[in-house]
Amino acid sequence: VARTGVHRGSALTVTGDELRGACSGVAPLPARLEPWQVAVMSAQAALSSAIRSHGSPVNVLDPGPMERNVEELRSAVPHDLTLRVFFARKSNKALAFVDEARRLGLGVDVASDGELRQVMDRGLAPNRVIVTAAVKPRPFLERCAATGVTVALDNLDELRLAGDVAAAAGTTMPVAIRLALRPADGATPTRFGMDPPTIRDALDEPAITNGTLVPVGVHFHADGYRVADRVNGVDQALEAVAALRTRGHRPAFVDIGGGIPMAYLERDDWERFWDRHRREPVTFDRHPLGSVYPMWQSPTRGAWLREVLTSRLPCDGREVGRALADEHLALHCEPGRSLLDGCGMTVARVEFRKPHGDGGMVVGVAMNRTQCRSATDDCMLDPLLLPTGDGSAPPAPAEEGYLVGAYCIERELLTWRRMRFPRGVRPGDLIVFPNTAGYLMHILESASHQIPLARNLVHVDGTLHVDAIDDPDRPM
Numbered sequence: 030v031a032r033t034g035v036h037r038g039s040a041l042t043v044t045g046d047e048l049r050g051a052c053s054g055v056a057p058l059p060a061r062l063e064p065w066q067v068a069v070m071s072a073q074a075a076l077s078s079a080i081r082s083h084g085s086p087v088n089v090l091d092p093g094p095m096e097r098n099v100e101e102l103r104s105a106v107p108h109d110l111t112l113r114v115f116f117a118r119k120s121n122k123a124l125a126f127v128d129e130a131r132r133l134g135l136g137v138d139v140a141s142d143g144e145l146r147q148v149m150d151r152g153l154a155p156n157r158v159i160v161t162a163a164v165k166p167r168p169f170l171e172r173c174a175a176t177g178v179t180v181a182l183d184n185l186d187e188l189r190l191a192g193d194v195a196a197a198a199g200t201t202m203p204v205a206i207r208l209a210l211r212p213a214d215g216a217t218p219t220r221f222g223m224d225p226p227t228i229r230d231a232l233d234e235p236a237i238t239n240g241t242l243v244p245v246g247v248h249f250h251a252d253g254y255r256v257a258d259r260v261n262g263v264d265q266a267l268e269a270v271a272a273l274r275t276r277g278h279r280p281a282f283v284d285i286g287g288g289i290p291m292a293y294l295e296r297d298d299w300e301r302f303w304d305r306h307r308r309e310p311v312t313f314d315r316h317p318l319g320s321v322y323p324m325w326q327s328p329t330r331g332a333w334l335r336e337v338l339t340s341r342l343p344c345d346g347r348e349v350g351r352a353l354a355d356e357h358l359a360l361h362c363e364p365g366r367s368l369l370d371g372c373g374m375t376v377a378r379v380e381f382r383k384p385h386g387d388g389g390m391v392v393g394v395a396m397n398r399t400q401c402r403s404a405t406d407d408c409m410l411d412p413l414l415l416p417t418g419d420g421s422a423p424p425a426p427a428e429e430g431y432l433v434g435a436y437c438i439e440r441e442l443l444t445w446r447r448m449r450f451p452r453g454v455r456p457g458d459l460i461v462f463p464n465t466a467g468y469l470m471h472i473l474e475s476a477s478h479q480i481p482l483a484r485n486l487v488h489v490d491g492t493l494h495v496d497a498i499d500d501p502d503r504p505m
């Protein structure tokens with residue numbers, strides 16, 4: 030295992046504010062930084078050496094903050110309600126997070142056959158795994174049957190196939206019925222799950238009535254982050270629980286899926302940004318940034334879950350938490366993004382600068398857009414610039430410009446937002462995108478142009494070592 034020393038034994042001399050001083054948006058969006066991130070960034074030479082060894086960019090990961098993040102959720106739940114948290118592994122592929130989830134007593138929510146195999150290889154107990162994959166081909170369901178994990182059933186075809194597979198394997202399969210929530214007024218209906226009439230049909234399917242598929246819970250995942258959607262979701266899930274119980278099944282949980290919100294920066298910065306964006310050009314070609322994650326929102330994580338649990342159900346006015354406990358149902362959830370808050374950053378090398386026709390600079394960085402982007406328009410946190418060398422070079426003039434990546438696409442920008450570099454920017458400097466562990470590193474990453482995917486380096490006790498997901502000997 031290649032290891033790179035970062036800051037073992039060296040006292041921290043640099044602060045987050047000092048690190049942020051070399052680069053910000055012209056309308057700034059400064060990210061919160063974790064102490065481990067400050068420590069790693071204050072050792073620029075070690076990071077440059079990691080990039081020389083592993084290529085640019087590298088993803089630097091530290092699972093440490095997961096514990097704090099999950100404790101926030103746990104502390105929001107009353108003592109008489111059982112909470113089981115399943116880490117949504119699709120949010121980051123590194124196996125260090127699976128290992129940490131296991132250490133913290135969490136379950137894992139898996140989204141593909143490959144994820145399932147890897148999670149089982151890491152020693153997760155089958156009763157700590159829920160399979161919520163959107164598509165589940167037969168070989169995948171065969172692995173589910175062989176391992177005994179719980180499968181969230183999305184539709185009748187899938188249900189019948191799962192029934193066949195379990196029967197052929199001579200086993201029973203624990204399943205959660207995935208509920209399609211009723212759309213709010215005017216909203217587009219979800220494409221996931223089954224509506225109540227379909228659930229009733231599902232319960233009449235032979236594989237359910239003959240006990241091959243054993244309904245152990247009801248599952249839903251609501252798009253967006255609204256408390257009200259989860260409250261309505263639990264309300265509808267309790268109807269499904271009642272339908273199951275009427276037919277003699279014994280569902281033990283309601284799973285509210287993921288989408289637990291978080292905030293990546295301060296409210297004032299977020300609001301000031303949008304105010305500036307409305308009034309003056311702060312993006313390339315005046316890009317509207319029409320679809321972005323709400324980087325500041327409230328409430329988040331623990332406070333949000335507390336609000337869900339203390340809200341009243343439309344059906345009978347009981348508090349959500351009270352109703353679940355009274356019905357002897359555990360609360361399950363599947364957070365990805367909010368568990369990975371503070372757990373990663375993406376580091377790349379500046380390769381060139383040149384003037385751009387709009388009067389600013391183009392700053393070429395050895396990475397591409399897919400290595401720091403989710404399904405939205407922009408990552409919406411200011412990158413940091415770590416100048417190369419020992420600081421003895423004469424100060425360079427302030428510059429403004431855009432960070433661009435390696436794909437041959439005119440509008441391949443790493444961020445649409447115009448950046449300011451008060452002390453200039455040079456080849457060899459490092460650009461750091463903070464807080465990228467949740468989706469930004471991996472959900473879209475591509476090796477187009479035959480540019481290899483980024484290496485994933487885990488920060489442990491002041492050293493960086495390659496995550497097991499990048500082990501060349503690991504079977505795919």
Ligand SMILES: Cc1ncc(COP(=O)(O)O)c(C=O)c1O
Nearest residue numbers: 117250287288289363364365366
């Ligand atoms: C079924 C399901 N569970 C969990 C998640 C994780 O959501 P998040 O990372 O926003 O918490 C998702 C995300 O799309 C999902 O579809």
